[in-house]
Amino acid sequence: MKMPDLPEVLVEEILCRVPATSLKKFRSTCQGWNRTIKDDRSFARKHSEKASKQFLAFKLTKICRVCPITVNLNGRSPSVEVKPELTLVDPRSNSQFDIYRVFHCDGLVLCNPKDSYRVVVWNPLTGETKWIESGGRCGLTFLLGYSRDSKSNSKIYKIMSCFLDTKESEIYEFNSDSWRKIDHDIAPGWGLAGSFYTTVCSLKGNTYWFDRDETKIMSLLMFDFTLETCVSLPLPYKCNGYDTMNLSVVREEKLSVLLQEDYRFKSEIWVTNKIDESTSVVSWTKLLVLDLSDIHISAFGSFLLEEEKKMVLWSEQWLDDRDEEMSKDMIYIVGEDNEVTLVDTGTDTRDVSFPAIFTYVPSLVQINPPGTN
Known part of the structure; x- marks a missing residue:
């Protein structure tokens, strides 16, 4: 029995509710569906608004590769499985691109090489890439985010770059495919450049990281991609410094911080209840208190x-006592009972980059202007 033809509007309404990873299979159904899913920017926006979000875990390995991971936190023996690396080919060398740092925002992944002379923005779901020259200056750090168009409310993707040890910063706009200097100090009173060596996260288009002001009090600093300036937000409690501090995003809805004031103290996990960027008001809830004294955690993990299971996955490098230049990728899984599961996710390797674990939300967002690759 032949399925009756459905109105195009109805087909689109159905497709824009299908999870992003499943849509790849539907592209081969017919040419019309393929064009809609692959090339229709308005459909991509509708899909982002209406489809249920998927939350996948990715890992940047020490050998500069991004790999999906599957996590099983059920039962008595939680586990992590690292999948084969994703393909990201450097068009200059026609070989796998070495990723030194990675940053996720809204379904896009910003990948930095070690030399920082250029970056690539990559959609792992669609395979689309955008290679961006950074001006040939080493020592740059990059953040990815977006502002909103005041008329259409559509997202305007941007990259902010900062030159280390200077007040110079620039903005790259995807729409214009060009860089421009920011003509004001984006973070007056803050030691901005050095802070980028710590964890940086994106939430709802803005980026967050730890920093300390002129009074030496640690805070969260948020870069607002609409105003193109920084806003200071308080941490759960005031402190001049922490032995360990780290930042993560919870299901694209909240921020979470891991704070350990001193090695003699237990590690605390806090999550945000509310963030009001305009008034710098943040409320926090303490979710977990963990005794991690028996495992090694560092500022580079x-x-x-x-949140629901009250469990933490910590990605760390494990140094070889016999050879200080050799290390392994490790993941610790720990819950409120302080039972630790240790997972070896890689073979011995010489230090190349710091391993990282992050949430990836698949999206149909298109990077390049229509008609380009």
Whole structure:
């Protein structure tokens, strides 16, 4: 029995509610569906608004590769499985691109090489990439975010770059495909450049990281991509410094911080209840208090929080006592009972980059202007 033809509007309404990873399979159904899913920017916006979000875990390995991971937190023996690396080919060398730092925002992944002379913005779901020259200056750090068009409310993707040890910063706009200097100090009174060596996260288009002001009090600093300036937000309690501090995003809705004031103290996991950027008001809830004294965590690790199960995945490098230049990618899984599961996610390797674990939300967002690759 032949299925009756459905109105195009109805088909679109159905498709824009299908999870993003499933839509790839539907592209081969017919040419019309393929064009809609692959090339229709208005459909991509509708899909982002109406489809249920999927939350996947990715890992940046020490050998500069991004790999999906599957996490099982059920039962008595939680586990992590690292999947084969994703393909990201450097058009200059026609080989896999070495990723030194990685940053996720709204379904897009910003990848930095070690030399910082250029970056690539990548949609792992669609395979689309945008290679961006950074002006040939080493020592740059990059953040990815977006503002909103005042008329259409559509997202305007941007990259902010900062030159280390200077007040110079620039904005790259995807729409104009060009860089421009920011003519004001985006973070007066803050040691902005050095802070980028800590964890940086994106939430709802803005970016967050730890920093300290002129009084030496640690805070969260948020870069607002609409105003193109920074806003200071308080941490759960005032402190001049922490032995360990880290930042993560919880299901694209909240921020989470891991704070350990001193190695003699337990580690605390806090989550935001509310963030009001305009008034700098943030409310926090303490979710977990963990005794991590038996495992090594450093300022260069990263973590994911499973809020409902009250469990933390911590990605860390494990140095080889026999050879200080050798290390392994490790993930610790720990819950409120302080039972630790140790997972070896990689073979011995010489230090290349710091491993990282992050949440990836698949999206149909298109990077390049229509008609370009």
